[in-house]
Amino acid sequence: MHPQLAADLAALPDLLETTRQHAADFLDTLPEAPVVPARPAPEPAPLPEHGTGLRDALRDFTTRWQPGLSASAGPRYLGFVTGGATPAALAGDWLTATVDQNAMSSLDPTGQHLERETVDWLRALFGLSDAHQGALVSGATQSNTVGLAIAREWLGEQRGVSPAEDGVAALGPVRVLSGAPHSSIAKALSVLGLGRSALVTVPTLPDREAVDPAALERALQEADGPCVIIANAGTVNTVDFDDLRALAALRDRYGCWLHIDAAFGAFAALSPQHAHLVDGLDLADSLCIDLHKWLNVPYDSAVQFTRRRDLQARVFQNAAAYLGELGADPDLVHLTPENSRRLRALPTWFTLRAYGREGHREIVERCAASAGTLGTAVASLDGLRLLDPVRLNVVCFTLADRPTAERLTALADALAAEAFLTPTVHAGLPALRAAFSNWRTTEEDVQRIATALERAVRQLPAD
Secondary structure: OOHHHHHHHHOHHHHHHHHHHHHHHHHHHOOOOOOOOOOOOOOOOOOOOOOOOHHHHHHHHHHHOHHHOOOOOOOOEOOOOOOOOOHHHHHHHHHHHHHOOOOOOOOOOHHHHHHHHHHHHHHHHOOOOOOOEEEEEOOHHHHHHHHHHHHHHHHHHHHOOOHHHHOHHHHOOOOEEEOOOOHHHHHHHHHOOOOHHHEEEOOEOOOOOOEOHHHHHHHHHHOOOOOEEEEEEOOOOOOOEOOHHHHHHHHHHHOOEEEEEOOOHHHHHHOOOOHHHHOOHHHOOEEEEEOOOOOOOOOOOEEEEEOOHHHHHHHHOOOOOOOOOOOOOOOHHHOOOOOOOOOOHHHHHHHHHHHHHHHHHHHHHHHHHHHHHHHHHHHHOOOEEEOOOOOOOEEEEEEOOOOOHHHHHHHHHHHOOOOEOEEEEEOOEEEEEEEOOOOOOOHHHHHHHHHHHHHHHHHOOOO
């Protein structure tokens, strides 16, 4: 064994304790740390020929890289839709690296059994029926991609071909219909060979991001053959929800595939006050839910569900002597693009086991209440304009006067030490959006953000 490896192995308990203390110190600073530090990237360093061990590597990381890291795990990082890591999820993630399991095959089965239990718990958490079966993937983009890969095979089934065997060209033209699709949908269509141009944007309801069911029906009537419908359960800008039951009825009437992108909107199911927004979620043929958003497990984690696991296995099956048989209940290696990956289920298992439905409901309801409070503050602030009602956990707003992209960037930059918001365009207007999904966020944080917003707007240059 290399001498430095042997030395680190001998000192591993002390080194892990040092790392634990370092991690604890970092987490302790989150409430007051600059949310996005204004710091340039360090100068690149050459690959060391002779390493000096873990302790020196940790020291180098602390000096060169850590000062530029954002407080994305903290309570006022409201960009994108970013959760943190609950204490239990963090412990689960550390243990994931420790046990270093590849949970894809029944030939080494315990990790796979744990993932199946975790997926069962998630199905119950979101109120899905046993008709849905699922697997964990790396994020919402991969979950949407897997769902649309299954939809692609279903389209082939309708036309008497198998894209998995015959290639996507055997399908002919495909139409994918949606009102306000997430950008990952077009990316998935590109990856799957269906093409970005297969995506047809259908008109939405007036002043909404929810699709107009009547317009969708007209598009289905004009279609030449079966289509894929992408329903949104929580759009990015305004967390708008399609009428899932109405879209499922259109699916049944016109013989379509219904994929529901519920990356973070699915969590409305946990709150009695908001559960009506996802009424009909169980009717999906395939379903995307992100976990490193509102479940507050570390990146990278999401779940995909489908009613057609047989088609899923037809797409992703992998044949090799060292892999398990396909069978009626396929190993995970036959269900997603990956042949190997870490035991991604463990952080999710830990946080669900530690806090249960009630604990995660409290996180959802506190985040939704925080968004409502900030929305009220924005609506009352001179110089700001709320662009849409706060339906769940996102506040979308712009400047009341001259809302240019440059001025909104200046506003976001002025906030960066106190809060991180991401830019968007909504209804043709440059805007900012604040997405609440972190388990640490409190009412005090919301007040700090509102105060910082008021100050930043007041100090914004006139030009």
